[in-house]
Amino acid sequence: MTTKLGQYLVAALVILTLNFLLPRLMPGSPLRFLVGEEVDLLPPEGVRALMAQYGLDRPLWEQFLKYLGQLIRGDLGHSYREGKPVAKVLGERLPWTLLLTGTALVASTALGLVLGAWAAWRHGCPFEVMTLSFFVLLAALPSFFVGMLLIAFFSVRLRWFPILGAQTSWGNFTGWAYALDVLRHLALPTITLILSTTPGVFLVARAAMLGVLGEDYIRTARSKGLRESRVLFVHALRNGLIPVATMFMIQLGLVASGATVVETVFGYPGLGRLLYEAVSRRDYPLMQGGFLLITAGVLLANLGADVLYCLLDPRVRRV
């Protein structure tokens, strides 16, 4: 567990260093990335004054310490397009991403697990062939393409769901009406994200269950005359779950990556969309902050999954 913890700390440190070094190592003045591309129009004295103000004339290690100090105080710099501190913008966006990715993560893990176990149980039957082909095909579809098709069909043709956003602008809904409005906006992005992240869980769960179902103790359980559902869900699924728990780490990364694209397609005001907006408007402080928060979230959730894994599988605890 301590080695795992150390590993995540190293990963976090690498990301911090990357975030610090990239704007300073790229060709051209780092001010372009920290203040905005307008610095190119400034006279040389102005540039020098700004360099001094941002401490860019100091040695690199001194800058790095200052950067870390600012981070600890929650100072992520100033977004020059939004005209607000980066931390404030991130705070506004975070709840929407948590809502979207949280829902999709739970749903896709549960769906992939149940269908994968079921497909393994029906090994060689049409059900397995059908679900397997469906998920293999689904895994190849880019999520932005799926999102566009869903919008074209469900929002434009059927008019069941709104086209974009997380709530109706100037809707002024309260109470249940507000909750319904938020849910209607959440539906299509969540379905898209679920569709793009379930195949991975399904494939791992199916393979793991196929392995478990061939074990001796499963045959023993069957020959004892236990009901098939009991064998599957009580005996087999418990051990089949373990590889899926390790899969969770990959799954988190996939959901975070998927959310970037899906939020962009649906104009959903989360961190992924923020990353896209920051990149397309060349708002580098905002981009760095968004990337840092996404990565920190994924690393923290990974750590949580590892702790859970230890509780699930006593064999791991000793390692």
Add this chain to the structure above:
Amino acid sequence: MKIIGWAKRRSAGLAGLVILGVVAGIASLPLAPYDPHARVGAPFQPPSGRHWLGTNDIGQDIFSEVVYGARTSLVTGVLSAALALALGLAVGGTAGYAGGAFDAFLMRTVDVVLAVPFLPLVIVLAAYVGPSRTNVILVFGTLGWARPARVLRSQVLVVRNLPFVEAARALGASSAHIFRRHLFPAVFPLAIAQFVNLASSAILIESSLAFLGLGDPTLKSWGTMLYYAYMRGAFLTGAWWWVVPPGALIAASVLGFALLGYTLEKDPRS
């Protein structure tokens, strides 16, 4: 009976090959009827005899765009995969062969790279280095090596301790000789499978980057087509002929590579 069994085992791979063959056929030059950058018709025309897949918002022929896009996507995918595989092979091979602290260090590095969400990192790097095909390939290569490195390392570990390799070492063969004559041939089939899987994910990543506006603006690609289709609201106005062909072709090539990779991984001798 033997043939049926063979066909069944290989059917996924064969299907993948057929799909890739069709995509490569589309990519071949003589098929494009127009210059994809030229305005050759009225905007937003549905498919017709003159324009097989209609035209886009500024009157470019979509079929010609798709043909040129196929070339961009396949070349970018294959080159990115080649770079990532080369790095993965170098890291995995030396780590597995050297063992000890060096191996442990490299494998922890792999863990760190795999723990970071891939697409956001790719986006950030691409935003700094700027949108061009070379940069997309470099970014994918420098981040995509971790998974093949881990897979190839475990294969090297297995082969390294086989009797004939030990015998070669006992006879005084150099490390370079053992790599060239014994380790590389043993790892090669698995490396091919990894390459095909990498190509599959590289095409998906390239199209995602292009869709987010980080693709090479001078090249026609399926991702940039969908980027413009999205920006100009093609899917809101019912211009399906602009959205469906590039999307379906991305899916087809990703699927083709994935099916092939699956078969090669399961049965490396095929």
